[in-house]
């Protein structure tokens with residue numbers, strides 16, 4: 149049998165999470181196919197086909213799949229399920245939307261937000277905002293899984309591309325109509341898979357203040373993150389939120405600026421290799437957790453840091 | 463329209479939990495429990511729809527031990543009209559919860575089911591999607607705005623790229639994110655009034671469903687501890703550390 153990975157993509161680009169989900173799926177011990185479902189997703193399919201370790205790409209191209217709605221993806225995946233033992237998605241917005249709906253249809257328990265694969269039916273996943281880790285045994289005939297992409301290394305590119313096989317995605321239901329999208333435009337790398345993340349808290353004080361955080365991020369080639377408090381205050385867009393309810397990051401370097409380190413925020417950064425914190429309060433939880441902590445006013449420190457780092461790259 | 467709201471009793475989100483030394487689970491003895499925060503936003507959304515004249519009946523349901531009555535009372539104090547406690551062990555899996563809710567939907571025939579997007583104990587983020595699947599209803603998950611329209615609802619959802627807005631017909635399932643609204647505080651008179659509202663209790667077995675667990679939890683462990691860190695003297699020293707860390711990254 150084989151494993152089906154559902155690719156993440158947006159606006160004609162394969163998302164960086166997919167290479168990581170493919171490498172996680174490879175640990176399940178069977179050949180991996182990748183499904184690309186969308187509209188006009190030919191380029192995405194070719195990008196997926198160049199990932200190392202996959203048998204083939206299946207392309208479902210249909211107008212009804214444009215926004216990847218769960219109500220349309222689920223029946224498509226049900227049609228394909230017979231060819232597989234596992235369907236694996238990333239634990240991003242689409243995966244979280246689809247996996248439980250699909251599992252319920254199959255009378256199964258989905259296993260979601262997996263951070264380690266111990267075997268084809270044994271997984272680790274965090275609970276209580278990452279303050280505990282469950283080892284789950286899932287003796288089910290079929291598995292629907294989502295994996296936390298940041299917990300896995302990306303698959304490399306293959307010497308020769310896999311084949312792309314078109315499906316005929318006809319007669320799929322469409323129960324929900326997308327009216328509009330509000331996107332955060334920017335040139336920063338993908339937050340969920342970035343190697344460096346610079347994040348700001350409520351004390352950054354304004355959207356203008358976040359420009360200063362972005363400038364430091366730009367100097368470092370980093371993604372920008374924010375706390376829920378900063379997002380709720382309107383200083384940062386919602387897709388920058390890091391934490392239990394936002395994005396989970398696992399960068400090599402995380403720089404938290406004016407962030408207290410509430411447990412719901414820490415839930416999002418547990419996988420970070422090195423943590424740097426800047427805060428006026430040396431007792432803030434993030435300061436105590438950090439590998440390097442600098443006590444001081446962010447408004448003085450951040451511009452200095454940015455200038456120093458820009459100077460080193462000439 | 464008639465709204466069903468599902469609310470879960472969980473360890474209060476401010477409690478710092480401890481993993482049991484024998485790795486069998488999380489120690490929940492003598493800790494504070496309360497309504498899952500996301501469920502509060504779901505109840506608030508239902509009450510706001512009623513106040514805007516879009517709903518005349520809100521039923522709050524919770525599945526769990528007898529103590530879950532407390533979170534139903536919270537929902538009633540916030541403005542729901544009627545409560546249902548489905549008595550069941552605390553350990554039911556999300557598939558079992560979704561099956562029970564589907565049976566309740568069959569009896570109650572609501573136009574809208576509102577849930578929280580996730581329960582902060584197991585952080586599953588399953589039940590709304592599973593319920594919608596079992597019912598073959600449209601789902602709008604991770605909602606940060608809900609508007610009633612002629613054809614049904616317009617819901618703004620939190621996505622990886624930002625937000626989008628979708629239109630869906632009723633009946634439908636919507637799960638609440640934290641930015642949906644600000645849940646009201648319940649003043650004492652509301653709490654007193656809640657005790658007068660109808661609250662039915664039924665055992666889970668009475669629904670005649672397969673609620674058997676599919677998974678076994680082999681162990682629960684604490685996450686690895688981080689090594690102790692160090693205090694940095696000033697911005698110059700920190701800049702040097704960042705430059706060094708980044709150079710190391712480029713080598714890897």
Ligand SMILES: Cc1cc2nc3c(=O)[nH]c(=O)nc-3n(C[C@H](O)[C@H](O)[C@H](O)COP(=O)(O)OP(=O)(O)OC[C@H]3O[C@@H](n4cnc5c(N)ncnc54)[C@H](O)[C@@H]3O)c2cc1C
Nearest residue numbers: 349350351375376377391392393394406408412413428446
């Ligand atoms: C169910 C639930 C889910 C949640 N999910 C998330 C989530 O996903 N992500 C998330 O982030 N939060 C989440 N939260 C919110 C979380 O509990 C905290 O409220 C939030 O993380 C706090 O953000 P903050 O650190 O920006 O603000 P605060 O906690 O107010 O901290 C501000 C910090 O800035 C410092 N400071 C002030 N001035 C300066 C200065 N000039 N220079 C340097 N430092 C300064 C202060 O000392 C303080 O430590 C959630 C909460 C709940 C209930």
Ligand SMILES: Nc1ncnc2c1ncn2[C@@H]1O[C@H](COP(=O)(O)O)[C@@H](O)[C@H]1O
Nearest residue numbers: 468469525577578580581586587588589
């Ligand atoms: N035992 C329960 N009783 C009532 N509602 C529940 C229960 N468990 C989960 N839910 C609902 O489903 C939502 C998502 O929970 P979960 O999928 O467990 O993360 C919660 O916010 C509740 O609205």
